[in-house]
Amino acid sequence: MELISSAERNRLFESFKQDAFHLELRDDYSVPDEESPFTSWTRGESVDYSFMESWTQLIRSATSEGKTVRRVRVITEPHTPYIQWEHETTGINDEAGEDIRWLPRHRLPEGITFPMQGNDWWLYDDKLLAVGHFDDEGRVLGSEVITAPDVVAECVRVRDLLWGLAIPHGEYQP
Template identity: 35%
Template sequence: MIVSSEEFEKLLTDFRHDAIHLETRDAYGTEVELPYMAKWAAGELDGLEWLQGWCATLREHVAAGRSVRRVRIVSEPLSDYQRWSHSIAQPMVDAGEDIRWVPRQRLTEPGNVVMLPGNDFYVFDSRLAVFLTYAGNGLSREMVSSTDPKDIAACEDAFADVWKLAIPHRDYSPQ
């Protein structure tokens, strides 16, 4: 089922226990982020005011005992998008989101091969998977949800396999 932006925003705030998020692309072109990334690329300061709403939501989740985990699979050296993304991650980590990084080559090391769904995803409370689809230029196309237990299990298994190889944000030094 297609998930609207409004429905997705509600999912980000209304889950009961945990949300996991897997990112697999080296570049995104979200309409919200592009202007701020352009400022960063031009060497302009960004006070990250635009990120404060998400950070407030994260603090509310932590205060209520909910967890938010994100793992980013990245190619090294990092794309400009991922370098920018790394540069703005600390406020989200400080607010309570556990963000981790996995160099892509780790996913195919002998004995550690990880199979992944074809799209980025969120899983909310082990009950709902939301797949995020993108155009080739990184712009968001649509979000599609599934409550099928097989889909949810596949996402959770993939996330767990990647998480085992992930480096906490504080310990990851971009190349």
């Protein structure tokens, strides 16, 4: 399996035409850029959110062209500290134009199975998947690009189901 880097995956934002959708299924992410801000937040210290600038610029660029960028976060309640922090910082994503919704695991449809062995994925224009792969400590290894129509169609189906069930960020109260 060939993996592309996070930077290469982010370049997919330059080529999609209408919609980018991210499904997040983890309750914790070990992202090196976030370790120091997250640690500061857990200590009650002020947090420098400048690490998010490259992401928010990417989102602003896409949404200013009329494209949509959406995300569903499937989360466990009660929340892990990381999810609490993510909820608190989601306003930054929202201001950039990303539409984020929350779906507590206990609200998932009975018997649902997630495509891609339960890995997170980005779906671009209902044609291309970038499936995230992680090591045993939760660190991102890279993304696998998939264009197989049957796999993409299953992800479209799951996206549509979950999007309809998920709670918009402004309405979700942890």
